Amino acid sequence: MTARRVRRAAPAALLAAALTGCGVTTTDVIDVGQPATGAKRQGEVNSAEAKLYFMSPTGVTQVTRQAKAKLGAEDAVALLLQGPSEEERVRGLYSDLPKMNGEVHVTTGTLRVSIQMPFNVLRLTPVSRSQFVCTAAANEVPRGRQIHDVKVELSGGSYVITDLVCDSNQAFPAAKLPTPTTPAR
16 A cells, blocks of 8 residues: 555656756745726626527527627617527527517516517417527616516517516526525424
């Protein structure tokens, strides 16, 4: 057992000896300025980007696009309707949204987004519903709030689906939002 330890320790000892021979020495901590800042907190929206949700081989995924100014739900939904960029398509992303024969209207309020479509919203697939809901909500999250705090309404074709929220890149009715189980005490 002792022989094994010596053999395993030998490479480390050789490395230490080699580094010492090259003039590499240890140093103390060197102060070079203020700590890094600017890390995004959950719920903060960068004013110069849009968050879009497209389909990938592994499910609905978020894509961040740089913008020149702050984009809200209206602008983000318009970008979503244009589909993935060439670069995003090369990465395997695509859209499950149906063809729109008419205008899509987006209205926003405090923690609310309404999207009116020119067709029956009950025909949206779960993926396309998630694309709309998550894109709209992600671009309307106020500072200090979470994406699932924003409720989205989809309407069209005399039907309305209310109080949808985005959680884990999927759209859910707000009342049925999955919650983690807590251990019994």
